Amino acid sequence: MNRPLLVSDLDNTLIHSQKHRRPGDVCVEYRKGKEQGFTSPRALDLLREVIRTGRLVPVTTRSVEQYLRILWPDGVAPEYAVTTNGALLLWRGEIHPEWLGESQRAIAPYRAELERTLALATEQNRFVRCRMVDEMYVFAYCGPELDIREAAASFAGKTALTVIPSGRKLYFLPPSVSKGTALPRLKALLKADRVMSAGDSRIDLPMLALSERALVPPGGLAEELPAGVAEVAGEGEPFAEFVLRTALGWLGGEG
Structure with missing residues (x-):
């Protein structure tokens, strides 16, 4: 059996x-009519090829509604996607x-x-929004203004709940469901025998740690993974392009 699978975070990984928009970037997401998410033309071309393999599954903390805003190349979305930090499969x-x-x-x-943690965070009255x-x-x-x-802390x-800061966001996550718990479920469902994963933050670590190969950006994330698993993007290449180029070769394509 040879059924590789690419599971990838979305925000700051593929889009x-x-x-972080650069000149020439392509908009792939709108929110309330305004441009929201971007990727490079090169990444978009690579993404098109990776989607054609049928072996890409996005795995994201985004809600279902947020995920469905993404405009995939040629209108062809990956057949499967995991949202809500592993809790939901589309x-x-x-x-x-x-x-x-x-x-x-x-x-x-x-x-x-x-419910209790949501009430506690809301009562503090120091967050822009809680939900x-x-x-x-x-x-x-x-x-x-808030550290x-x-x-x-x-x-x-x-x-x-597990509390993880990421950018300007705080996530309060039930320990029983994560991107890591989603991975064996995906492998069983899709009959995958090996997995390459990609991600840029600590929320991705449970998923990255369970993969045969884990693609990460420069920084300290690789140091938190088992030895020999992490592959770190070069300083000069956009992370999305590194992920998709590396994955396409691994999945049997070109590029």
């Missing part, structure tokens, strides 16, 4: 925000009911804790 844009049921059972012991994402995890957005790591001992 990037207005903040098949041709629709929620997979068996996957949903399994995730709901895994999160059930943390349901009350999710429950697809009923699966809690999210808080911090303004520029994100100090904000994360302030929840130590106050919640049973």
Whole structure:
């Protein structure tokens, strides 16, 4: 059997925000009519080829609604996508009911804790917004005046959820569901025998650590992975282009 699979984070991995936009970048996402997400023309060409292999599964913390905003090349989206930090699987844009049921059972012991943590974060009145994402995890957005790591540390001992800062965002995640727990489920569903993964943040670590090859940007992320797993992008190449170029060769394509 030779069924490789590429699982990849989206934001700051395959696409990037207005903040990191470069001249010539192509818009691949709109929000309320405004340009939101971008990628380079080269990355878009590579993405088109990777999608054609049928072996790409995006794995993202985005909600279903946020994921569905993405404009895939030629209007052809990957057949499968995992959203909501591993909790939901989309098949041709629709929620997979068996996957949903399994995730709901895994999160059930943390349901009350999710509600309590959302209330706790909201009551602090120092976040721009707090919300429950697809009923699966809690999210808080911090303004520029707030130290994100100090904000994360302030929840130590106050919640049973895993608290991870990322950019201006705080994620409160049930330990029973993650990008890492999604990986063996995906391998079984798609009958994959080996996995390459790509990601840029600590939320991706559980997924990256379980892969045969893990593509990461320059920085300290590689040091948190098992020896011999990480492949680090070069300083001069955009991360999305590195990921897609490397993956295309690994999946049996060209480039």
